[in-house]
Amino acid sequence: MTSSRDLAAFAALLADETRAGFALALLDGRAWTAGELARHAGVAASTASEHLGKLVSGGLLSQERQGRHRYVRLADERVAQLVEEVAAYAGPPGPARPPRSLRESTAAAAMARGRTCYDHLAGRLGITVTRAMTTRGLLRQDTGFALTEAGTGWFAELGVPLDGAGRRPLARGCLDWTERRPHLAGLAGARLCRHALDSGWCVRIGSERAVKVTPDGEQALHTLLGIDPAILR
Incomplete structure (x- = not known):
């Protein structure tokens, strides 16, 4: 059973303007690079990487690497x-x-x-x-x-x-x-x-x-x- 702590932690994933902006951008269904999302949100690459790590760990995003690039997308339709x-x-x-x-x-x-x-x-x-x-x-x-x-x-x-x-x-x-x-x-x-x-x-x-x-x-x-x-x- 999900605890109140689990629910609060999950809700916190979107309780940040940068992370929320990433999620809205990714509603286009495409895979974006970390750099593209950083430019979209107007934040530094290191800041974007930190936020993306939280979204991936929380199960909201999936990621894959191709060469030097890290691509992320929404985990699924849900x-x-x-x-x-x-x-x-x-x-x-x-x-x-x-x-x-x-x-x-x-x-x-x-x-x-x-x-x-x-x-x-x-x-x-x-x-x-x-x-x-x-x-x-x-x-x-x-x-x-x-x-x-x-x-x-x-x-x-x-x-x-x-x-x-x-x-x-x-x-x-x-x-x-x-x-x-x-x-x-x-x-x-x-x-x-x-x-x-x-x-x-x-x-x-x-x-x-x-x-x-x-x-x-x-x-x-x-x-x-x-x-x-x-x-x-």
């Missing part, structure tokens, strides 16, 4: 879910802190419009797709997230395989930190996101996790799910 949901609860209700620059404002707007959360779609894009799938009877949310028979058929017609899940749930809800509502995660969410990127429906923009729906993507999502393209812009 960690990504934890970070995203904690982020959703972290901010108080009401308006967010005003952006300090035009660049920050533009980046924040892009992230809110559409982004990846580890390996699935999030932001307004993720919520819109999830809502459309639910409305069309492809996804159920009344007793937790679950694909319907029509939903599994829809993925098959799309040419997106849903095999090889292992212990990973086929579909689950992930609380969106900007929309404060759940979007589709799990294997189905990951495969749909990968298909959207591989098919050119979405493209990554900037250095963050933001994605933009392309004209081809607008057409595909309108045809497949009845989504109004104006909602995605």
Whole structure:
């Protein structure tokens, strides 16, 4: 049984602005070098290394070495879910802190419009797709997230395989930190996101996790799910 001391020690892993910033950056699902994370957070390499050591020891990150470089990533999807949901609860209700620059404002707007959360779609894009799938009877949310028979058929017609899940749930809800509502995660969410990127429906923009729906993507999502393209812009 987890003790109060264990829980406090685990919570302390994210109770630091630099470590929290690393976790949020790693929600893009990529492996980052220690140097890249240090530059992202604006800290010295030695400081980054110390913080990364704590996150790896605590089980939130996994690491591997290739030559001179040390790569780290979130340990698994469960960690990504934890970070995203904690982020959703972290901010108080009401308006967010005003952006300090035009660049920050533009980046924040892009992230809110559409982004990846580890390996699935999030932001307004993720919520819109999830809502459309639910409305069309492809996804159920009344007793937790679950694909319907029509939903599994829809993925098959799309040419997106849903095999090889292992212990990973086929579909689950992930609380969106900007929309404060759940979007589709799990294997189905990951495969749909990968298909959207591989098919050119979405493209990554900037250095963050933001994605933009392309004209081809607008057409595909309108045809497949009845989504109004104006909602995605």
